Amino acid sequence: xxxxxxxxxxxxxxxxxxxxxxxxxxxxxxxxxxxxxxxxxxxxxxxxxxxxxxxxxxxxxxxxxxxxxxxxxxxxxxxxxxxxxxxxxxxxxxxxxxxxxxxxxxxxxxxxxxxxxxxxxxxxxxxxxxxxxxxxxxxxxxxxxxxxxxxxxxxxxxxxxxxxxxxxxxxxxxxxxxxxxxxxxxxxxxxxxxxxxxxxxxxxxxxxxxxxxxxxxxxxxxxxxxxxxxxxxxxxxxxxxxxxxxxxxxxxxxxxxxxxxxxxxxxxxxxxxxxxxxxxxxxxxxxxxxxxxxxxxxxxxxxxxxxxxxxxxxxxxxxxxxxxxxxxxxxxxxxxxxxxxxxxxxxxxxxxxxxxxxxx
Numbered sequence: 001x002x003x004x005x006x007x008x009x010x011x012x013x014x015x016x017x018x019x020x021x022x023x024x025x026x027x028x029x030x031x032x033x034x035x036x037x038x039x040x041x042x043x044x045x046x047x048x049x050x051x052x053x054x055x056x057x058x059x060x061x062x063x064x065x066x067x068x069x070x071x072x073x074x075x076x077x078x079x080x081x082x083x084x085x086x087x088x089x090x091x092x093x094x095x096x097x098x099x100x101x102x103x104x105x106x107x108x109x110x111x112x113x114x115x116x117x118x119x120x121x122x123x124x125x126x127x128x129x130x131x132x133x134x135x136x137x138x139x140x141x142x143x144x145x146x147x148x149x150x151x152x153x154x155x156x157x158x159x160x161x162x163x164x165x166x167x168x169x170x171x172x173x174x175x176x177x178x179x180x181x182x183x184x185x186x187x188x189x190x191x192x193x194x195x196x197x198x199x200x201x202x203x204x205x206x207x208x209x210x211x212x213x214x215x216x217x218x219x220x221x222x223x224x225x226x227x228x229x230x231x232x233x234x235x236x237x238x239x240x241x242x243x244x245x246x247x248x249x250x251x252x253x254x255x256x257x258x259x260x261x262x263x264x265x266x267x268x269x270x271x272x273x274x275x276x277x278x279x280x281x282x283x284x285x286x287x288x289x290x291x292x293x294x295x296x297x298x299x300x301x302x303x304x305x306x307x308x309x310x311x312x313x314x315x316x317x318x319x320x321x322x323x324x325x326x327x328x329x330x331x332x333x334x335x336x337x338x339x340x341x342x343x344x345x346x347x348x349x350x351x352x353x354x355x356x357x358x359x360x
Contacts, residue, residue, distance in 0.1 A: 001318040002349050003213055004340050007205040009160040011343035014249035020139050026167045027175050030190055030237045032133050032154050033064055033229030035166040039150060039175050043127055049098035052091055056081060056105055056330035064229040074329055079297060080282045081105040085115055092123065103131040107291040108283065113143060120145040133157050134292040138250040147172040158292050161244060162194050163237030177236035186231045191238065193224035210318045254289035260341050260350060261288040267354035268296065274358065293338035300335055307335050313360045319353055
């Protein structure tokens, strides 16, 4: 049984605490979207303002952006989730966005750091947000280039703990969580459903029950994700998590993932040569240690039933993985399968996944 999410926290931890660099500030929120709403409010972003988002993006977030009174507009990313700078600049000129979101899908860099710097400096009145929810963000590696440049992560997606950090340059305006007491049901529901999901996941992992894991992901976690972001103001997360996060062993995590990504690359080369519908997504060497998942591209040419059939076949073989964001515009003719990385994945699991993809 191969599980998608990391069930246990202990392998992440070290006794040595991590320190926040002096040129950065951050705040801990209940979710990415909770941090986003506070940031937009603090920056006085008006209703109906344009927010540029990539065409490969979580549609739940798109819907919440629209429900909060803003106008999301898609810009294109390529097969490898890279931003075409010329295309992005044309969208900026056409739509005059108040906010640009850059999404590092799977943990891959969507744009070079030098181009992020140019983008920030060329658009000083535009909020530039790096969506790093698919990265386990090491504070020492965060680079921000202006008062309107922010990075938001999501610990829930890349570790066994919930919540999100938003980072800003020291000396810039702070982004503090709200405390709207009338939204206590929202906060309670997000915490309760996440704890229920984690309890199911750990129980199912120990019992080696794939049906319970599927239920945890497709039912329980979906309810949690449908609730997240529904607040009118942004709220803080569990106050214990920042103390745990200080003891994350980033180097250990990175070494593990780099090894696993290299093994996937070696073993899946035959899949790409055997079936032209599968394609290899380019992964820079420096990005291998940063990945949340190992992405595998698939060109379905509009036949989305193929994706469902592949998922079902993999689930039948106890490989509990999914094609992500199938309802995003990017996914109209292609898809991306997220293969698991982490301490709960062994080399023999990766070999089993590669053998199985050769025959589905």
